[in-house]
Amino acid sequence: MTVTAYLILASVLFTIGATTVLVRRNAIVMFMGVELMLNAANLAFLAFSRMYGTLDGQLAAFFVMVVAAAEVVVGLAIIVSLFRTRRTVSVDDESLMRH
Template identity: 75%
Template sequence: MNPVNYLYLAALLFAIGASGVLVRRNAIVVFMCVELMLNACNLALVTFSRMHGNLDGQIVAFFTMVVAAAEVVVGLAIIVSLFRSRHSASVDDASLMKL
């Protein structure tokens, strides 16, 4: 098996996550799909690191993890405060600025 299969898997997971973001309405599940996409990117980065024989890809994956952690904290705080004010976690309900 060639490690390029890991890249195919990463692409598949990324596509699944992307369609999940487009299809789902629950803000938490949308957020989970974003996490899935980030994880797929990380898998691709780690595989590239192995293919090219240097550790830079792993460093970038590490920074992605840190940024993802920060993003999750802020995003979930936004979802919680949105739920407090609107009593719903659906992304369709936050449409105050719609004409």
């Protein structure tokens, strides 16, 4: 039971997120899958940071969180504007990148 346990947990979470992006068609749910993948990466970062005994991994996870916040803001804005024009958030119906 060492860092491997955390790595496996991070792998499982990352896989769930990636499969969500592949399988689900609701854009909001897909986006949550992306968030889960980022968090899995953060978990691995923190485990490695503790393994090496340095704080750089925590800094990396911190920056990942900042970027994730920015990404969520922009992504949800895109979803809202898509919903306004198309009346749907299903990615199947949004195959054109124009009005």
